[in-house]
Amino acid sequence: MKVVVDLNKCSDHGQCVFAAPEVFELDNRGELSFRKFAKDIYMSEELDESLRDSVEEAADICPMQAIEVED
């Protein structure tokens, strides 16, 4: 399981951080920390299955619907 974030859609609302703090983080400027690693599309490493519920919640609660969970 991986998360894929469309960084052009993402507006740094940070709701994902509440749902899945193990995966998502805002930096000290209030921007999604993945912006440091990618420009348009960020794809995570393989994530542990135990995180599924929280990353699915993060995808659901994203105001811009910028997060996808891929198997």
Add this chain to the structure above:
Amino acid sequence: MKQIVVVGASLSGVRAADSILKHNNETEVVLIGDEVHLPYNRPPLSKEALASASDLDSLKLRIANKDGRLKVSLGSAVTSHDGRGRTVTIDDEGTLPYDCLVVASGISPRKLEIPRDDSAIFQLRTYDDMVRLSQRLGGSGSKQKRVVVVGAGFIGCEIAATLTLLSHDITVVAPEEAPMVRPLGAVLGNEIRRRHEERGVKFVMGQFPTAIAKRTNNSNVGKSGQGNIEVILSDGSVIECDLVVEAVGSYPNTSFLDQTLFDLKDGILVDERLHAGSGVFAVGDVARYPNLMVDTVPRRIEHWGLAVDSGRYVGKSVNAYLNDGEVEPFTTLPAFWSDQFDIRMQSFGLPGLASSPDSISLLERELKGDCAFGYHREDQLVGVVLIGMNPEHRRFKELVESSLSKG
């Protein structure tokens, strides 16, 4: 297999369908929507989507459809409901039986009951509404339009900001003393007004339209016949414009529901497990429920996040009902955000519960920059609104949660 009917192919309806299928393998879900489109995300309609005339695909919501047990029926309306017989009627014709019904029918925009020329008045609730407004405004490079936005709530203010960024000339008209005054209070509402005015938005507060009509003397009518609308205000003054956007609140869609069995005074009344009785549940904007995290008073709250969270929750409640099991109450912390120009607002809790204007205070930083406002009921902090302060969100969310948990 138990049959669960979800009324409303909306955000809360889709999340409800997912969660019912996820929490009970012995269910099939029929999701019924009156729009012809697959479910999509509405908040961008007043912001990014309106600014860039987005296509529908970019707004589509994810639907899991676990094990293919979901059937989606679009372009069909539930027209009546028999709560005792446990059936709904679709488009006045077919009858559909259910074991559980989940009401996710949402809200519809209210219309001012005044003399009005509907050809010049636009609302913004659906994707089709957005396309109509977008077409009327014309693409980029088209002539600037003078737009009167009636209503200074969140939707009205977001539309005013988006259309100003598209170089249109915007006047907001509303009867309150300040924009978004009910949830934010006058001090913060007026500060947001000041920031809008700095960016070119005009406000006429304390007034409401008494008529919206085509001009009768047509000396200035353009070739297209457009640009000749008059908005007559309560003090007798007149604003000329090309079109009007009406954002004056909404009403819950409950007219199809069985009124002999359910309390439909304001949405549909359900308990803290979102159950109205007789296997009928409700989620999202249409549900009036007590959030035990706050108190025991049932409220209907139109927050995007609660539509998601109540939908994600209701599958557990439906499953408990079908199996005579137990489930914890729905107690998500209410939260909302709004983006207007470069102003990011984030709220936690229920700021609208503040006892009086005196119970609203600046908690941190300065009114004119990024800041945090606190809303108190008696001595208890019941809500926080943040302007900017993105990196601090978690701290304030936890502050509100801990205050509410102390009761």
